[in-house]
Amino acid sequence: MNINKIVIIGATSSIAHQTALLFAREGVSFVLAGRNQNRLDACAKDLQARGAKNVSTLIMDAANPSDGKLLFEQSLMTLGEIDLLYIAHGSLTDQARANKDTGYALEEFMVNFNSAVGYAMTFAEYFEKRQMGNIAVLSSVAGDRGRGSNYIYGAAKGGLSIFLQGLRNRLAKSGVNVLTIKPGFVDTPMTADVPKNPLFAKPEVIAKGIYSAIKNGKDVIYLPWFWRWIMLIVRMVPERIFKKMSL
Amino acid sequence: MKTYQSWGRYPKFIPHKVIRPNWRDEITLPLPAEYLCYGLGRSYGDSCLNSTGTLIDTTELSKIIRFNPETGLLCCEAGLSIAEILKEYMPHGWFVPVTPGTKFITIGGAIANDIHGKNHHRAGNFGNHVSRFELLRSTGERFICSRSENPDLFSATIGGLGLTGMITWAEFQMKKISSPIIECENIKFGTIDEFLALSAVSDARFEYSVAWVDCASSGRKLGRGIFMQGNHKSSDNPSFKWQGNQIPFPFEAPDMMLTSLTVKAFNLLYYNKQVSKIQHTDVDFDPFFYPLDKIHNWNKMYGKRGFLQYQMVIPFESGSKVLFEILRKIADAREGSFLAVLKTFGNIQAAGMMSFPRPGITLALDFGFNGERTLKLLENLDAIVRECGGAVYPAKDARMSNESFKRYFPRYEEFSKYIDPNFSSDFWKRVTTSQKI
Ligand SMILES: Cc1cc2nc3c(=O)[nH]c(=O)nc-3n(C[C@H](O)[C@H](O)[C@H](O)COP(=O)(O)OP(=O)(O)OC[C@H]3O[C@@H](n4cnc5c(N)ncnc54)[C@H](O)[C@@H]3O)c2cc1C
Ligand SMILES: NC(=O)c1ccc[n+]([C@@H]2O[C@H](COP(=O)([O-])OP(=O)(O)OC[C@H]3O[C@@H](n4cnc5c(N)ncnc54)[C@H](OP(=O)(O)O)[C@@H]3O)[C@@H](O)[C@H]2O)c1
Numbered sequence: 001m002n003i004n005k006i007v008i009i010g011a012t013s014s015i016a017h018q019t020a021l022l023f024a025r026e027g028v029s030f031v032l033a034g035r036n037q038n039r040l041d042a043c044a045k046d047l048q049a050r051g052a053k054n055v056s057t058l059i060m061d062a063a064n065p066s067d068g069k070l071l072f073e074q075s076l077m078t079l080g081e082i083d084l085l086y087i088a089h090g091s092l093t094d095q096a097r098a099n100k101d102t103g104y105a106l107e108e109f110m111v112n113f114n115s116a117v118g119y120a121m122t123f124a125e126y127f128e129k130r131q132m133g134n135i136a137v138l139s140s141v142a143g144d145r146g147r148g149s150n151y152i153y154g155a156a157k158g159g160l161s162i163f164l165q166g167l168r169n170r171l172a173k174s175g176v177n178v179l180t181i182k183p184g185f186v187d188t189p190m191t192a193d194v195p196k197n198p199l200f201a202k203p204e205v206i207a208k209g210i211y212s213a214i215k216n217g218k219d220v221i222y223l224p225w226f227w228r229w230i231m232l233i234v235r236m237v238p239e240r241i242f243k244k245m246s247l
Numbered sequence: 248m249k250t251y252q253s254w255g256r257y258p259k260f261i262p263h264k265v266i267r268p269n270w271r272d273e274i275t276l277p278l279p280a281e282y283l284c285y286g287l288g289r290s291y292g293d294s295c296l297n298s299t300g301t302l303i304d305t306t307e308l309s310k311i312i313r314f315n316p317e318t319g320l321l322c323c324e325a326g327l328s329i330a331e332i333l334k335e336y337m338p339h340g341w342f343v344p345v346t347p348g349t350k351f352i353t354i355g356g357a358i359a360n361d362i363h364g365k366n367h368h369r370a371g372n373f374g375n376h377v378s379r380f381e382l383l384r385s386t387g388e389r390f391i392c393s394r395s396e397n398p399d400l401f402s403a404t405i406g407g408l409g410l411t412g413m414i415t416w417a418e419f420q421m422k423k424i425s426s427p428i429i430e431c432e433n434i435k436f437g438t439i440d441e442f443l444a445l446s447a448v449s450d451a452r453f454e455y456s457v458a459w460v461d462c463a464s465s466g467r468k469l470g471r472g473i474f475m476q477g478n479h480k481s482s483d484n485p486s487f488k489w490q491g492n493q494i495p496f497p498f499e500a501p502d503m504m505l506t507s508l509t510v511k512a513f514n515l516l517y518y519n520k521q522v523s524k525i526q527h528t529d530v531d532f533d534p535f536f537y538p539l540d541k542i543h544n545w546n547k548m549y550g551k552r553g554f555l556q557y558q559m560v561i562p563f564e565s566g567s568k569v570l571f572e573i574l575r576k577i578a579d580a581r582e583g584s585f586l587a588v589l590k591t592f593g594n595i596q597a598a599g600m601m602s603f604p605r606p607g608i609t610l611a612l613d614f615g616f617n618g619e620r621t622l623k624l625l626e627n628l629d630a631i632v633r634e635c636g637g638a639v640y641p642a643k644d645a646r647m648s649n650e651s652f653k654r655y656f657p658r659y660e661e662f663s664k665y666i667d668p669n670f671s672s673d674f675w676k677r678v679t680t681s682q683k684i
Binding site: 014038039042043045046049050051189192196197198200 | 248267269270271272307310311312313314335
């Protein structure tokens with residue numbers, strides 16, 4: 001199907017913006033949702049100057065996702081119809097802090113899991129009725145196995161992947177595509193403080209993979225591709241050994 | 248992973264600290280610290296390096312702010328590259344007003360070195376086409392600079408080597424072109440005087456011109472070369488295919504690769520490619536402007552030792568005699584250069600107080616770094632350039648002396664007043680510290 005109208009939640013994310021640039025050249029219209037108006041405006045102008053048809057912005061906060069319904073209604077009003085919901089927001093949890101501060105850990109769940117589920121569910125109803133549409137969501141390889149250094153973020157992303165799997169199963173009957181995106185390390189503001197290693201990919205490279213996976217109606221995609229095999233091995237390590245490793 | 252070398256990979260550099268801002272309005276420059284912007288590192292020497300300070304990697308600041316498709320006025324963040332701009336706007340018939348020999352440079356870099364291209368005789372430097380930019384100073388102040396607002400800071404920043412602060416965004420005039428194809432004429436010449444004659448005739452008829460000169464030969468052959476001139480093809484459909492793919496140069500070549508013998512063979516080959524005396528060809532803009540971009544890391548061909556580039560301009564009055572002397576010094580030293588590019592600069596007044604281009608003849612050469620031998624040769628060339636009132640290009644320099652710098656850039660004291668006290672570069676520290684030559 002042609003994708004002409006796109007809603008991006010967490011549109012100021014580096015990966016999301018790079019993906020949006022690829023669609024902008026095709027003259028699509030966007031609703032960009034995020035929590036920082038000034039950043040949203042910068043993204044909107046950039047897309048506009050690179051060929052997007054109409055771009056408008058909406059304020060949302062994933063820490064307070066009760067605005068999901070409103071966000072959907074406003075998006076639909078602005079665009080008339082919606083072909084793609086792309087959920088990109090996320091927060092790399094400070095695990096050390098979460099170990100001591102349960103409140104914080106649960107807030108992180110709200111941002112990385114609950115909010116995304118809420119948005120996807122709201123839009124799913126619309127797509128289901130319309131009998132077409134696409135939902136693409138940024139999960140992570142971190143959700144493939146729990147690690148001591150990153151399990152709050154990992155659990156949220158893991159939950160998100162399972163949720164998307166179920167949603168896909170439900171919506172497949174209505175001709176709606178659900179794409180689970182699992183990037184490995186990506187060099188973006190989120191990982192600014194993570195020491196870089198050669199496995200880090202550039203967001204524009206990840207974006208190309210996402211763009212073509214959406215276009216081709218894929219289900220689950222690891223980006224870059226080699227993470228599928230890395231995670232296969234990581235998942236295969238017996239728990240009795242895995243628990244002794246510091247990862 | 249990014250190593251923040253300069254293009255010549257000499258001098259060797261390890262960054263002390265790097266920051267990489269993402270949002271132009273949110274940048275803060277905490278003090279105490281000493282800053283320098285680093286764009287795409289296409290400067291050859293040490294003007295984009297600061298080994299004790301904090302580099303500001305500008306490449307994430309790559310958003311377009313607005314483009315007027317009627318007038319071609321483009322406003323964008325300073326880390327946007329020419330390659331990205333061409334990808335976006337060439338299919339609509341717009342080209343950058345001035346381009347260097349690589350498309351992998353940022354707009355911030357284009358302004359800070361007030362870069363020139365093959366159309367200098369028609370268009371001047373990049374700065375001549377810049378209408379406004381924002382300059383962020385270490386005090387946190389932001390100045391809009393143009394010919395009418397903060398005009399001093401405007402002209403100090405154009406060609407200001409990144410020392411006046413950080414350019415966050417800039418607005419400049421793109422150029423409407425009739426085609427991405429260049430109708431190109433290649434003409435063999437036998438002497439520098441022939442080159443000057445060709446150049447003088449070409450300027451009125453051709454938008455772009457440049458020459459390649461053989462400086463590895465000796466005796467009578469010295470000074471021969473190929474003059475290339477071109478215009479955008481008229482009546483052509485400006486839709487074209489974008490060739491983004493590059494062949495990466497995957498490893499460092501052994502140091503043997505560029506002996507004077509191979510360079511000589513290369514030069515001969517290049518020269519003899521010309522079958523008849525004048526050759527007409529249609530060339531795509533990419534190979535015409537950016538022949539070296541095809542091989543991504545061609546700078547690694549020089550191996551671990553790195554290389555130097557030497558670009559100087561000498562006034563027309565000194566003419567072919569001085570140029571010939573320089574070529575002979577290079578040939579005699581057998582420090583054969585891989586590429587020797589020759590061009591005349593026109594007399595359009597530069598917008599920057601420190602801009603390098605000035606009316607005259609400019610020659611650019613690469614030298615594999617062979618320690619003292621290379622440095623000595625270049626210092627000897629400097630002596631000639633100083634003597635005749637010429638200049639050497641800081642964007643390509645890693646070794647000019649304090650004395651040379653002052654002679655080449657007589658307005659440097661005036662310029663110093665506009666430097667941000669918390670910005671500096673290895674280049675600047677080097678050329679403002681007296682040293683023995
Ligand atoms: C193959 C090749 C061909 C070339 N041909 C030409 C040519 O024909 N003509 C020509 O003029 N040059 C030429 N150059 C040199 C090149 O165009 C300049 O060195 C240019 O400035 C490089 O831009 P950059 O973005 O890589 O900047 P860098 O090399 O990273 O930095 C250059 C300078 O710009 C400053 N700077 C960068 N961004 C900012 C900012 N946002 N605010 C303030 N200061 C900033 C830096 O501090 C530094 O002083 C060539 C280089 C190569 C590798
Ligand atoms: N980078 C990686 O290595 C990597 C790997 C795998 C998966 N991912 C996932 O990819 C997605 C995009 O991340 P990125 O790498 O592009 O990083 P990024 O550029 O830092 O983007 C993170 C985005 O999340 C938004 N966000 C964070 N908390 C929010 C909140 N409470 N409400 C609304 N928005 C919020 C940010 O908004 P502001 O601009 O307002 O801060 C920003 O748009 C995330 O879901 C991330 O988990 C990233």
